[in-house]
Amino acid sequence: MSGTGLARGPLVTALEAAVWAPSPHNTQPWYFEVDGDRVAVFLDPRRVLAIVDPEGREARLSCGAAILNMRVALRAAGRRPVVHLLPDRAAPECLAVVQAGALYRPTPVDAELARAIVRRRSNRRPFADQAVPPGVREALIQAARKEGADLVLLNEPASLDEAAALLRRAEHLQSEDPAFQDELSSWTTDSHESDEGVPVHAGGPRPPAGTLLSLRQYGNPRQRMERPYEPEPLVVVLGSFTDTPLAHVRTGQALQRVLLTAASMGVSASFLSQPIEMPATRTALRELVGGHTYPQAMLRLGYGYPSPPTGRRPAEAVTRRTECGSVPTSGMDGGEDR
């Protein structure tokens, strides 16, 4: 990375992978500090959405997703990742320290997940009327479990209908809130070149009246063609067993492992976060999925036509070198990946 003076190697590969993580409104709420062989992952408080994410929960999920990308990229580059989460109680915005550990022989799965990092996109377009098979569903459940999270598939029509009703209620509340709408439009862009925010072209067509799921609208939906969406969508809820900052970072890693596993199997995803962003609907969603986990992400999954990529600030624009030993060395949660 010429701007930072960092030589090519596993850490640079990991940083280049990190920035492809998803984030709400494509805010990319992260920056990285490199000190010798350690990379510290920081939450950027200026990029936390004040209205939709006042506690920074979604921002921590996004940084967790970036950390998972780093772990996957390190493995594919033949190094075992060593990760310490929340390494410094006095600096809660330092979410992780990542190092390249022992040499490691990548497996075919490592290579597939690594390839999926840049291929994965939020796909807000209609999916084919084709069920996601049981083997893929099970792989997604296992991907979440591997990272200590719980993935609930809303297989029963009654549960799906109830989740869809919560989605519509939350979407309605957000559409009536001028502060929410201002924040959304400030992160929506007409440009195809922008390296942040959500481009209007990343939105899907306008769903006909009566469509089960309401997707978040970037730009004016009336300017879009109307097209039917899949009649029986697969909707899943990713939950964590606690709702602490550490749980958010860990569940962000689970989220990204689910998304990369899906992408590596040809399955597209889009987010349905509205009911989790509003306290009343989040509580109702928690009950709907059994009451023992905290909903952190709701996704719609299926088979779709490829959707265009959304821009990113390059790794070198969000990375700086420090040589003052400011990157902590140990942590509360973590160690070498097994």
Ligand SMILES: Cc1cc2nc3c(=O)[nH]c(=O)nc-3n(C[C@H](O)[C@H](O)[C@H](O)COP(=O)(O)O)c2cc1C
């Ligand atoms: C925690 C979180 C919540 C999100 N919520 C929504 C959402 O409700 N609706 C939506 O269309 N996209 C949502 N997104 C997707 C982002 O808009 C998307 O990741 C970003 O624009 C980058 O695009 P990409 O995922 O195609 O790389 C969310 C992403 C994250 C990480």
